[in-house]
Amino acid sequence: MDVPPGRLVRSRVQCDASAVLREALDTSLTGYAALEPRDALLGGGGRGLLVFRDGVPTMAYHPDSGAGGAAALAKLAGPGPCRAELHAVDAAALPDADGAAEFRVPPGMPAERLAGAPELAARARRLATEEAPETDSAVLAFLEDERKVEAIRENAREEAERRAEEWGFDDALAE
Template sequence: MSGERPAPTPPTVGRLPRGDLVRARVATDFETPLAAALDDELTGYLRVEPGETLLGGDDAEAVITLADGVPVLAYDGGDDADGPAALAALAGTAPVRVESYRLPADALATLHDPATDATAPFRVAPAGPARDLADADALVERTRAVAPDDRREAAGDHDALAAFLADEDRVEAVRADARAEAEARAAEWGLTDQLGE
């Protein structure tokens, strides 16, 4: 159809310049890597492997791009979700492996340009990850304080986690998947009896 636009291209790791690895760690929560990126004024991206990937599940990964430590775009490859929906998909997936990469600002200039329509669906509010993933009020305030004036009330500045939790079917599906994964791991490790207790 002539009026249709092509689907936007997600900012996946494979499409981003490699950058310089700053740190890589398994974190029990999202607050630590987000706070470190803010402290470092990191321009680049965080590559996130959710908990199920660490336990030998699929090879899903998510990306959060940053400008001076402030989140700009988010994409979750496991759920093929973008923007606030990507944050909702990542919520509750800790522990996570997070790799932090530094890039020159011009390497992300086109992606981060608010006039770039193709990346608009991936935009998140500056404090969105601190709120929706880390649930860290102090980090939310710190992030908002250093965010550019024109991004303080960016598109997508709504509570993605609340929207996720309000979807009872999706929450129950996540719980069922977690139970099934736990039972499979318990059986694999010979701990079925202990799990039953």
């Protein structure tokens, strides 16, 4: 997963990842956090990336292992301090979570796995669902258009009848 360099917003050693996640949520960060857990600071583990859209974590990646999603979070999880850099990036320059399924994470998972912070996880989920109504409203608007729905039903009915005849189901049912 490639992310552009972005504009460095903050760089510091944190006691735990909750401060990083809280700041991303509070500032509605669109960009990413580069995290180096204590093990990486002591010469192990390596750093990982968390991608945010409007403060909500959407993807995780651990470049050293190639792990993505929940597996990347497992590589980053652990007690103690971590070095964290927050980078702001234009949303259009970020990787698309829909095209990178192996990197996706549910909104609350990073807070639960990295920080043991259920309140942050709940907040991230709420924020993510507040974003969703735009998509939902498009689906609802489509479903409310009875002509379009009926046209789809009619096409499906015709296709089913055609295939039933083609496969000989009418003959099998008559016997």
